[in-house]
Amino acid sequence: MPEIYLDNSATTRPYPEVTEKVVNMLTEVYGNPSSLHRLGVKSKFEIEKARQNIADALDVTPEEIYFTSGGTESDNLAIIGACLANSNRGKRIVTTEAEHAAVTKTIRNLKKQGWEVEYVSAPGGKLNMEAMERSINEQTVLVSAMMVNNEIGSIFPINEIKAIIKRKHSPALLHCDAVQGFGKIPFNAAGIGADLISISAHKIHGVKGAGALYVKKGINMYTTMFGGGQERGLRSGTESSPLIAAFGEAARVTFANLRKDILHMTGLRDYCIRAIADKIPSAVLHSNNQGAPHIVNFSLPGIKNETVVYYLDSKGIYISSGAACKSNHARGPSVLESLGLSRALADSALRISFSPMNSKSDIDVLIEALVEYCSIPGSASRIIR
Numbered sequence: 001m002p003e004i005y006l007d008n009s010a011t012t013r014p015y016p017e018v019t020e021k022v023v024n025m026l027t028e029v030y031g032n033p034s035s036l037h038r039l040g041v042k043s044k045f046e047i048e049k050a051r052q053n054i055a056d057a058l059d060v061t062p063e064e065i066y067f068t069s070g071g072t073e074s075d076n077l078a079i080i081g082a083c084l085a086n087s088n089r090g091k092r093i094v095t096t097e098a099e100h101a102a103v104t105k106t107i108r109n110l111k112k113q114g115w116e117v118e119y120v121s122a123p124g125g126k127l128n129m130e131a132m133e134r135s136i137n138e139q140t141v142l143v144s145a146m147m148v149n150n151e152i153g154s155i156f157p158i159n160e161i162k163a164i165i166k167r168k169h170s171p172a173l174l175h176c177d178a179v180q181g182f183g184k185i186p187f188n189a190a191g192i193g194a195d196l197i198s199i200s201a202h203k204i205h206g207v208k209g210a211g212a213l214y215v216k217k218g219i220n221m222y223t224t225m226f227g228g229g230q231e232r233g234l235r236s237g238t239e240s241s242p243l244i245a246a247f248g249e250a251a252r253v254t255f256a257n258l259r260k261d262i263l264h265m266t267g268l269r270d271y272c273i274r275a276i277a278d279k280i281p282s283a284v285l286h287s288n289n290q291g292a293p294h295i296v297n298f299s300l301p302g303i304k305n306e307t308v309v310y311y312l313d314s315k316g317i318y319i320s321s322g323a324a325c326k327s328n329h330a331r332g333p334s335v336l337e338s339l340g341l342s343r344a345l346a347d348s349a350l351r352i353s354f355s356p357m358n359s360k361s362d363i364d365v366l367i368e369a370l371v372e373y374c375s376i377p378g379s380a381s382r383i384i385r
Contacts, residue, residue: 001316004362008203009150009180009295009353010320014246015205021249022207025242033239034230043241050248054212057255058197059188061217066231067244070211071179074198075102075144077213077224077235078175082142082196083110085222089171090139091115094132096156097338098122098149103177107144120145123340125154125291133164140165140172147181147192151322151335151351152286153269153295155185162193173219179203179211183254184294185262195219201243205355206250210243261356265293268354268363272296275367280374284345286336294355299341299348300374308350311373317366320351 005013014022025046031039033047048062055062068074083093095107097119111117118135121128127145136143143165145156158176165172176194181187183204189197197214201207215221215234227236254261269289276283276298286297300308305321312319322336336346352366 004317004365006352006354006358006362006366007318007320008355008358009351011202011208012205012355013357014202014207015250015253017253018206018246018250021246022242025245029241029245033241034228046245046248047239047241050244050246050251053248053251053255054199057182057251058214059190060214063232064189064214064217066213066215066234067239067247068211068213068235069209069240070202071100071177071198071200072102072211073235074179074200074211074213075100075175075177076106077221078196078198078215079103079106079142079144080110080224081221081234082173082175082219083115085220086141086171086173090141092118092137092139093142093144094118094120094135094140094172095144096120096122096127096146098125098127098151098154098335099144099146100150100177100179100335103144103146122149122154122156122338125149125152125286125339127154127156129157129160129164132161133168136164136168136170136172138168138170140170142175143172144175144177146177146179147187148178148184148292148295149335149339150180150295151349152297152339153180153291154339155181155291158192158194180292180295183251183258184265184292186258189214189216201247201250204250204254206247207243209240210247212247257356262293264356265354265358268358268360269293269296271360272352272354272363272367275363276370279367279371282374286339286341286345286349294353296352297336297349298352299345300350300370301345301348303348303374305348305350308370308373312366312369315369317369319366320353322349322351 029042031043033044051062051065120131173195175196177198179200182199195216201210284299
């Protein structure tokens with residue numbers, strides 16, 4: 001049975017060049033990058049080459065790139081490191097209600113330690129910029145906002161948040177979780193005005209277990225991981241040179257084809273939205289053609305999303321019932337509810353996410369299977385209880 005993978009916001013299939021790089025690093029260039037001998041020097045060279053590739057993608061200097069284990073660690077390091085290092089300026093954080101759990105739970109932990117936190121709403125995926133302006137003041141140390149919402153694909157205006165910070169004469173640093181934006185929409189660090197940017201390898205056809213944090217030159221940061229002083233003292237621990245080198249290769253391939261691939265994914269998104277609207281009139285679309293090019297989210301009202309995911313899985317079609325890294329619903333509303341969806345719609349929501357490896361024929365097969373599922377006697381009885 002041919003497989004159709006449409007869950008690329010959860011993770012992506014590594015490029016052939018990436019898997020080749022991993023194998024080479026594991027079998028030929030396996031030295032510790034801190035070692036002085038030839039194998040160590042070669043390993044260190046591959047790390048620095050990857051650092052340059054990622055710096056080029058963000059249009060920054062290599063010295064401003066710090067490798068981590070992924071987007072979650074990058075978010076944690078950015079938020080905790082910036083807040084602890086700059087707490088003499090204030091103890092106030094501004095973020096949005098739509099953030100990934102790696103951001104919300106990290107900030108929640110700081111709130112327990114006495115930090116004041118202001119949450120800005122994003123109804124329907126549109127960030128409330130008036131509330132953002134009211135929230136940022138001279139005691140704000142950090143503003144953290146995602147570039148692309150991982151559930152419905154909404155794009156937040158990071159550069160406008162930076163303009164508010166400047167206009168309010170706030171000392172706040174701006175952190176952007178760009179995990180779903182890096183390699184999906186064109187941007188650079190200067191253009192969005194962020195002081196800190198989190199990115200992840202496995203969202204751009206790299207390997208799970210590698211990420212990076214951009215820290216603008218001159219920003220004062222506090223380390224959260226102590227040890228041998230790797231990554232210029234900000235993130236200690238022996239670097240995973242195979243995964244980092246693979247990350248650099250993924251960035252090289254992704255950004256060499258960025259314009260073409262964005263156009264391709266945009267076409268897939270728009271085609272998918274039209275197909276859902278035409279073929280499944282009962283569906284409620286939560287994404288639109290103004291969002292990121294790779295995400296389409298919709299609900300089949302009254303039908304538990306997990307039953308649809310399992311049905312499609314049996315046919316070799318892979319989509320998601322939502323973000324792979326979920327918030328803890330028992331502690332409050334899900335991200336989809338924070339965006340304005342009812343609990344019933346959130347519990348029936350499905351996310352399709354594309355990569356350059358997908359085609360319109362993948363969407364045709366998916367839609368056919370969804371129509372088939374909805375027509376099965378009793379499918380409507382698989383309701384949310």
